[in-house]
Amino acid sequence: xxxxxxxxxxxxxxxxxxxxxxxxxxxxxxxxxxxxxxxxxxxxxxxxxxxxxxxxxxxxxxxxxxxxxxxxxxxxxxxxxxxxxxxxxxxxxxxxxxxxxxxxxxxxxxxxxxxxxxxxxxxxxxxxxxxxxxxxxxxxxxxxxxxxxxxxxxxxxxxxxxxxxxxxxxxxxxxxxxxxxxxxxxxxxxxxxxxxxxxxxxxxxxxxxxxxxxxxxxxxxx
Numbered sequence: 001x002x003x004x005x006x007x008x009x010x011x012x013x014x015x016x017x018x019x020x021x022x023x024x025x026x027x028x029x030x031x032x033x034x035x036x037x038x039x040x041x042x043x044x045x046x047x048x049x050x051x052x053x054x055x056x057x058x059x060x061x062x063x064x065x066x067x068x069x070x071x072x073x074x075x076x077x078x079x080x081x082x083x084x085x086x087x088x089x090x091x092x093x094x095x096x097x098x099x100x101x102x103x104x105x106x107x108x109x110x111x112x113x114x115x116x117x118x119x120x121x122x123x124x125x126x127x128x129x130x131x132x133x134x135x136x137x138x139x140x141x142x143x144x145x146x147x148x149x150x151x152x153x154x155x156x157x158x159x160x161x162x163x164x165x166x167x168x169x170x171x172x173x174x175x176x177x178x179x180x181x182x183x184x185x186x187x188x189x190x191x192x193x194x195x196x197x198x199x200x201x202x203x204x205x206x207x208x209x210x211x212x213x214x215x216x217x218x219x220x221x222x
Contacts, residue, residue, distance in 0.1 A: 002028040002051055002068075002143070002175075004199065007060035009043070009050060020046050021057065022197030030065060030143065033174045035184035035205055037212040038194035044177045045071070047194060048145045051175065066142030067095075072165075074132055074147065080121040084112055084131050087120060091135050102138050109164070110134040111157065130157065137164050144174040146187075162186070181209060 004027070009020040020043035028034060038044050048071050049055040050062060070077070078087050088106045092099040107116050110130045120128060136144070146165075168174075169187065176187050184191070184205065191208025193200045195215055202208040 001030040001063075001065045003063040005061045005063060007050075007057045007062060009046065009055075009057045018043075019197040020194075021050075021199065023060070024197075024199050026199055026201055028175070028192065028201060029173075029190075031173045032190055033169055033176065033188040034201075035188035035191040035208060036175050036177045036194065037184075037191060037208055039216060042194045044194055045147055047199075048147055048175065048177060052145050064143075068143045069136055069139070069141040069145050071145045071147045072133060072136040074136075078120045078128065078132070081119055083119055084110070084116040084123070087131070088135055091139075095139055097139055102135070105138040106131065106134040109138065109160075133161060137161070137168060140168070140172070142172055144168065144172060146174055146176040146178075148178050184209070 004021070004024045007021050007024045010022075011018045011020070018041075036044050036047065046055060050057060051064070052068055052070050054070065079090070082090070085103060085107070088103050089099050092102040110116065110127075110133075112127060112131060115123065115127060116131075120131070123131070144165075165174075165187065174187065175192075176184065178184060188205050191202050191205040191212075193202075193208050193211050193215070195211075200208070200211065202211070
């Protein structure tokens with residue numbers, strides 16, 4: 001369960017104040033795969049970081065139950081001077097999971113070969129993304145935060161990633177951000193739309209998609 005209690009969040013920009021959430025009160029159910037929709041710049045990635053505790057609201061409170069992942073595939077927190085294996089060990093200790101099991105899974109899943117034991121500063125962006133996804137999916141969270149997860153790796157890696165993610169979804173929930181509506185329909189059963197500082201939840205994903213298309217259409221007509 002994720003509950004927003006009078007939550008507000010905004011940023012100062014060169015064009016003025018950018019409002020992400022404006023006194024939002026809403027409860028998102030647990031063990032549910034929710035597609036998060038909104039136009040570019042609406043603040044979807046910021047919202048994921050807020051739910052994951054990486055960014056704080058300006059006011060109000062976000063209450064959660066169960067364990068919640070960082071945004072799946074996010075590689076920004078890796079220590080560049082540590083190897084892929086050392087970063088994996090650090091994450092395992094931080095989240096209280098078996099180190100050897102996570103090392104084995106990450107090494108095999110990421111397909112990094114000998115690079116797994118090289119410093120992350122030598123990795124390409126694709127290699128960092130594969131390492132990040134492997135570590136993320138290797139830990140059994142109650143809720144996964146997903147930002148364009150299937151953009152990781154080549155075609156075969158994407159297929160493998162989708163398979164493992166779907167397996168995780170049999171026992172967990174997720175909030176999924178992607179620009180691909182077909183992928184939302186593949187992964188999610190319900191939806192939420194972030195628009196002009198408000199978050200609207202729908203038990204039926206198709207209702208969320210319809211509102212999202214209406215918003216995009218109205219903006220294109222302006």
